[in-house]
Amino acid sequence: MTISSIDAALRDNAPTRATEIPAISAVGVSKRYGSVTALDRLTLDIRRGEVFGLLGPNGSGKTTFMRLLAGYLLPSAGRLTVAGLDTVRDSLAVRRRIGYVPESAPLYRQMRVGEFLAFMARLRGLPEPAVAAAVERVVDRLALGAVVNKPTRALSRGYRQRAALAQALIHDPDILILDEPTNGLDPRQIIEMRELIRSLAGHHTVLMSSHVLSEVEKTSDRVAVMLDGRLLGVQVMADTPDLESWFLSLT
Numbered sequence: 001m002t003i004s005s006i007d008a009a010l011r012d013n014a015p016t017r018a019t020e021i022p023a024i025s026a027v028g029v030s031k032r033y034g035s036v037t038a039l040d041r042l043t044l045d046i047r048r049g050e051v052f053g054l055l056g057p058n059g060s061g062k063t064t065f066m067r068l069l070a071g072y073l074l075p076s077a078g079r080l081t082v083a084g085l086d087t088v089r090d091s092l093a094v095r096r097r098i099g100y101v102p103e104s105a106p107l108y109r110q111m112r113v114g115e116f117l118a119f120m121a122r123l124r125g126l127p128e129p130a131v132a133a134a135v136e137r138v139v140d141r142l143a144l145g146a147v148v149n150k151p152t153r154a155l156s157r158g159y160r161q162r163a164a165l166a167q168a169l170i171h172d173p174d175i176l177i178l179d180e181p182t183n184g185l186d187p188r189q190i191i192e193m194r195e196l197i198r199s200l201a202g203h204h205t206v207l208m209s210s211h212v213l214s215e216v217e218k219t220s221d222r223v224a225v226m227l228d229g230r231l232l233g234v235q236v237m238a239d240t241p242d243l244e245s246w247f248l249s250l251t
């Protein structure tokens with residue numbers, strides 16, 4: 001890593017303005033599993049409304065970071081906040097603000113899509129009179145109308161991914177966390193998913209992971225590179241004409 005690339009990484013990872021509460025803030029966050037350090041003193045701010053891409057090979061700590069944010073894991077050290085709320089102390093409030101799509105999203109295979117979404121709405125604490133409207137909103141938003149009465153087990157991979165995204169959006173969360181959202185999709189479905197993610201930016205903050213450079217490049221406003229649990233750098237995509245060279249300079 002050169003001095004100038006370190007400078008650039010520090011500049012692009014600069015804290016957000018003091019007046020603005022970041023959507024996500026990690027300060028010295030570590031996660032250890034026994035002797036394995038999955039996340040090593042991660043410090044990072046993610047701004048409201050941006051699409052932020054986490055890039056890194058398998059095992060670099062991307063999923064661990066997302067699971068910490070979703071409250072499925074507790075950090076071993078450091079402080080992690082979502083909209084200023086502590087993920088450990090204020091975990092319930094944090095969960096209300098987050099929609100999480102894990103890499104293989106559980107869809108309750110025996111349920112029909114509409115039933116599944118209504119079930120998830122109730123699980124997220126939506127009052128009964130609001131459930132039908134919330135389901136209709138996400139069915140419309142994700143173009144699931146054609147499959148709403150189908151059992152989730154009968155869905156194609158593309159529709160499955162959209163149904164997983166719909167359940168994550170059912171409570172209209174500020175922040176969406178998508179673990180490898182284009183994994184296993186065919187080229188057309190990848191393009192659709194990319195457009196969908198871009199259309200969510202602004203109203204939602206999106207944190208997505210991928211190990212495919214071109215995916216992150218085409219979708220994200222900023223991108224971070226992780227390796228062995230460490231953050232190697234952060235770049236603004238618009239300032240990065242050659243993501244591949246930057247990535248290679250870091251890893």
Ligand SMILES: Nc1ncnc2c1ncn2[C@@H]1O[C@H](COP(=O)(O)OP(=O)(O)OP(=O)(O)O)[C@@H](O)[C@H]1O
Binds near residue numbers: 057058063064
């Ligand atoms: N429950 C666990 N117990 C022990 N080690 C774990 C556990 N979960 C993850 N790890 C280890 O932590 C490290 C980071 O894994 P993580 O899944 O966060 O990486 P990743 O970048 O998301 O990879 P992938 O793309 O394969 O999901 C790896 O070395 C992994 O083996």
